[in-house]
Amino acid sequence: MASPPAVKRARRSLIALLVIIVALIGVIGIGVVRGDATWTPKLALDLEGGTQIILAPQNTNGQAVTREQLQQAVAIIRQRVDASGVSEAEIGTQGTQNISVSIPEKADSATIDRIEASAKLDFRPVLVTGDGTSAMPPAEDADPNAPIDPSPLPTTAYDNAWLTDGLMAKFAAFTCTGDAVAGLSEAPEDRPLITCDSEAPIKYILGPVELGGDSITDAKAQLTQGQNGVTTGEWAVQMTLDANGTKVFGQISQRMFGATSPLDQFAFVLDGQVLQAPRMQAQILDGRPSITGNFTQDSAKVLADQLKFGALPIGFVVQSQEDISATLGSSQLQAGLLAGLIGLLLVVIYSLFQYRALGSLTIASLAIAAILTYLVLTFLSWRQGYRLSLAGVAGVIVAVGITADSFIVYFERIRDSLRDGLSLERSVERGWKQAIRTVLASDGINFLAAAILYILAVGSVRGFAFTLGITTIIDVLVVTLFTHPMMALLARTRFYSGGHRFSGLDPERLGAVYRGRAQFRAPVVASRGAAKKNLGAAKEAERRQTIAERKAAATAGAASTGKES
């Protein structure tokens, strides 16, 4: 016997839901096997603790850091931390001169680099390059006291006169070690700089700063496009410069394009180290240089972030880096979870009380929503760096109300249709059509709130928006892929379609005018003494008028027969 279309649709929906759940479990499982995912969502700073890093900002010009600069540094560090996910870090000033950054979990070196990576970004021309792994013995005739600065000082940054014997000797003796480059972030801007590439073992002599990093207004990672507009599959970092930057960069590119190596190379220097030293491959006069070369999507994004957030004229020195425990005792989380459980238990009791056996569908739907939420949060804490804070836990508990509301709206619509005398199967279809409209509209508003706050807000507000958005989407998924299909299937069982007393959908109790398959019964209201009711209803209608309407009616009445009194 072929199944009716409603049953087929219901089965398809349930299978789709099952596929989603299994796929999530599968993907997380693969992650766990590979060792970079866990089966539980990661917890935020307030619940699990993490690492506290105290930074001391240092002005590159040697002056004391002002209060405004400190605030600006806090904002920029927060942007950097937010750029790496929604982890709800705590960033604030400490004392007059320090910044305290607390991030969840152990900080990996990439994160610390990103935070402390300092903020001083410069463009310098490359003058000389060399192998950074070994130092040359000084030449026999070298004068150890030879002056490093040429006299008189050259007027351009790319003048070969910068390369004095003293500088060359120093360059020859230089090797790329962590210590050697550590103090370079405060190097003077108007002198050449000996430094290393941040990745490859290459050492450089760079000319004085030609352009400051603050002239970058935007930088983003994107795929390059060939001349026909089709993507070449190669990642690039696209920068946008401000007006002055455009002019200066235009001059630099005209000079460098076609020059002999290494004079055609241009170095981005962050924290005294060379991020990249690309060759100039065109004259760029529109202020939109693009950097290419063996980027992956991730490495392009890292460079773009460094360029974009790097424009702060302050360097940072890490004062201390220590583990920090949760700010909320574990008692808070336990109490929160306990409270949540008690609350859910009360919801279960109330649902059964209100909707009888139908309440079990509410409970099953909430259980599915809980499973989905758990899996999605686990997945996102692995892929997006999401961290669950106590506020997030509370948000998820509130989502119970919003999710349950979708079922309540739906069930009440079904009951309304039953009251109109439709059969259960038709009530389910009609009730669903009406309910899904309402659910989509109201969830749409919630999702809008989440999306806008996520895009515009920073810090913990952003984390909140993320949680709200997820729970809203899950609400829609559960009600369309689980609650409705299950309802459609249940409506075909004898227990529900027969309107069992405990089904929660008993037409008689709901006061339907005719029940089941064309089995009429007397209208409820009429059976209770129509005359009396009629009077009551008329009075009720009168009472329901607004004052203005009543006045109008009174005037009209007085004008004609004066029946209203």
Next chain:
Amino acid sequence: MARSFAEFGNALYTGEKSFNFIGRRKVWYLIAAVMIVISVLGPVLRGGFTFGIEFTGGSQFQIHMPAGQERNQDIAVDAVTSVLPGAAPRVSLVGQTDIRVQTEQLEDTQSRNLHSALAKAYGVDESEVTASYIGALWGQDITRQALIGLGVFILFAALVMALYFRTWKMSLSAMLALFHDLIITAGIYGLTGFEITPAAVIGFLTILGYSLYDTVVVFDKIRENTSEGELTERRTFGEAVNLAVNQTLVRSINTSVVALLPVASILFIGAFVLGAGTLRDIALALFIGILVGAYSTIFIAAPTYVLLRQKEPKIVKHDARVLKVREREAGESDDAAGDADADSEDAEADADEAVV
């Protein structure tokens, strides 16, 4: 009880039983006005809101202990509350040997007292306790971005609702109800003196979403009842809206109860078992907000919508026609009482429509 509740829903649906939410709007407006005045004046008289140290910055003490000594966070909390009753310090373990205690901004004497209290509580020399102060963790930049986000959201939400319902008047009513909710929720914080912490702000934002959500659900039914085909000669516009509110009343009650139960248990455990802290802060905002949000949809948003629409020529004309028909029927029913029962007619008419 359940039986009577289901019958109650039934009676509300047919209009047999009906609460006059729309007609008594002056009463609701008066209540709202009083509540708003209390919410604004109360905190002012009490001396403003109490902001958490995340907003104001505060004092920080770091206690260095000999390696191996057990570090119990509760000792620090007790020491702080002995000097500052009712305070909610943030206590965390730092590194292997230190405890960090953050409190509100202290005056010199308080700071000295706490300094020695902490040293004594952990049995270390006073020189092992360092005091400093910390800036706001919730900086101006977060507040600014959050406000920009809010502004943009309210504009967009108003626009989306106006498009969805095809009238800006529903949008405006919903927004007024939203502001009512936010003012009262904020007022209760000011009145109780609960600290406004980031958790509380997150609570406010949740309320914002919830309040609009609840209004959209009820307005959707109003839209349905007052649409072209549905608005018949039996009901004035105001009555049709009132019927919609009554028909969704069971849903409103059920939803509010279901949403409030978990929040209430968090609030109860948070406030009475744990004392001050994140849970209490967020649960209070949510509890008040959900309650007020559901209330304002029925008592503020729906009546305001009627108020905004009832002067429209089309509505005025419709209402006049309804009243005229009603008057004529009242004249007829004088002769044959009990002949035509309005409610059973309703039900039968609805059933006919639905079956066809």
